[in-house]
Amino acid sequence: MGTMKILFVCRANVGRSQTAEALCRKIAPADWEISSAGTRVIGKDGGSRDGQKLADLPGAEDVIVVLKEEGIDASENIRRQLTPGMVDAADKIVVMAEPETVPEYLKNSKKAIWWTVPDPKETSLGRHREIKDMIRELVRSFVGSF
Numbered sequence: 001m002g003t004m005k006i007l008f009v010c011r012a013n014v015g016r017s018q019t020a021e022a023l024c025r026k027i028a029p030a031d032w033e034i035s036s037a038g039t040r041v042i043g044k045d046g047g048s049r050d051g052q053k054l055a056d057l058p059g060a061e062d063v064i065v066v067l068k069e070e071g072i073d074a075s076e077n078i079r080r081q082l083t084p085g086m087v088d089a090a091d092k093i094v095v096m097a098e099p100e101t102v103p104e105y106l107k108n109s110k111k112a113i114w115w116t117v118p119d120p121k122e123t124s125l126g127r128h129r130e131i132k133d134m135i136r137e138l139v140r141s142f143v144g145s146f
Contacts, residue, residue, distance in 0.1 A: 004146065005033045007090040009097055009106065013038030013079040014054065015063050015120045016096040019132050022072045023139045035090075037082040039101040050081040059121060062128040070132070082106065094142065113142070 006024060010016035017036035024034050041049050054060040055075035067074040080086075084105045087093060093109060095102060096117040106112060115138055120131045 003031045003033060004028075005089060005091045006035070007086055007093045008034075008036040009039060009082055009093060009095045009102075010036075010117075011038055011040050011097045011101050011119065012121070013041050013081075014057060014060050015128070016117050016131070016135065018054065018063060018074060018077055018079075019067065019135050020094060020096070020139055022067050022074055022077075023070065023132075023136050024143065026070070026072065027140065028143050035080070035086070037080040037086055039082050039097045039103065039106075041079050041081040048081060049079055052079045053077065054079070062120065062123075062125050065125060066128045066132045069129075087111070 006028070008017040008020040008024070013036055017038065021034050021036035024032075028034060043049050053075070054064055054077045057079070064075050082103070087106050087109055090111060093106065093112045094115055095106065095112050096115050117135060117138070118131060120128045
């Protein structure tokens with residue numbers, strides 16, 4: 001199979017989609033283009049956090065730690081706000097966001113694959129590891145299906 005463009009989507013583009021993107025980059029064919037985005041990349045003040053580095057977000061510490069345990073440095077990863085253009089450009093979109101946060105243009109996309117993965121936000125480091133392991137297994141079967 002030729003180049004695949006894969007987009008992982010969660011709500012804030014901090015935990016689930018960043019983890020899936022990082023783990024997929026490790027195991028997918030080298031020619032795959034893998035990215036991630038969030039349905040609501042905003043701060044507590046309601047302002048956009050598009051372009052924010054994970055290292056600059058206190059709530060991302062555990063995500064950075066569990067990915068470092070996998071040999072991945074995610075501290076410089078950038079949060080991205082989902083756009084219709086991203087959906088158009090992708091071959092497959094893996095959605096882990098809560099359904100009520102997903103825009104219609106993604107809900108209706110035939111490219112979307114839906115994974116039920118709990119949000120690790122404001123949970124323990126141990127819970128972040130469990131969710132990372134769950135995502136790793138999902139990513140392995142996803143990559144293996146091509």
